[in-house]
Amino acid sequence: MTLTKAQLVDTIHETIGLPAKKSVEVVEILLEIIKQALEDGDDVLISGFGKFCVNDKAKRRGRNPATGEDMMLDQRRVVTFRCSSVLREKINK
Numbered sequence: 789m790t791l792t793k794a795q796l797v798d799t800i801h802e803t804i805g806l807p808a809k810k811s812v813e814v815v816e817i818l819l820e821i822i823k824q825a826l827e828d829g830d831d832v833l834i835s836g837f838g839k840f841c842v843n844d845k846a847k848r849r850g851r852n853p854a855t856g857e858d859m860m861l862d863q864r865r866v867v868t869f870r871c872s873s874v875l876r877e878k879i880n881k
Contacts, residue, residue, distance in 0.1 A: 793815055793819075796815050797811045797812050797815050798811075800814060800815065822840065826840060826842050826867055829842050829865075830842070835872070836872055836874045836875065837871070837872055837874075837875055838869055838870055838871040838872050838875055839869070839870050839872070840867055840868070840869050841867070841868050841869075841870065842865055842866075842867055843865065843866050843867075843868055844863065844864075844865055845863060845864050845865070845866055846863055847860060847861065847862060847863045848860070848861050849861070
């Protein structure tokens with residue numbers, strides 16, 4: 789099952805008792821803060837959950853799987869996630 793943004797909003801609304809519109813704002817603001825930090829190249833550490841890291845990938849040779857043609861893939865930035873030991877233990881119970 790996938791956890792959606794709407795489910796996060798509903799859970800905040802039900803758990804804290806925040807009005808639905810405020811719950812939407814909270815989720816949107818939180819995600820915007822995380823996106824902005826990652827865009828700036830900063831890592832995002834959420835204690836007890838994990839760490840989102842921005843990594844640079846160099847330009848590299850690749851292959852078009854449809855045609856088999858060699859091509860150069862541009863350099864890019866990717867986001868990786870490493871879960872905390874607390875989360876890892878909880879998942880593996």
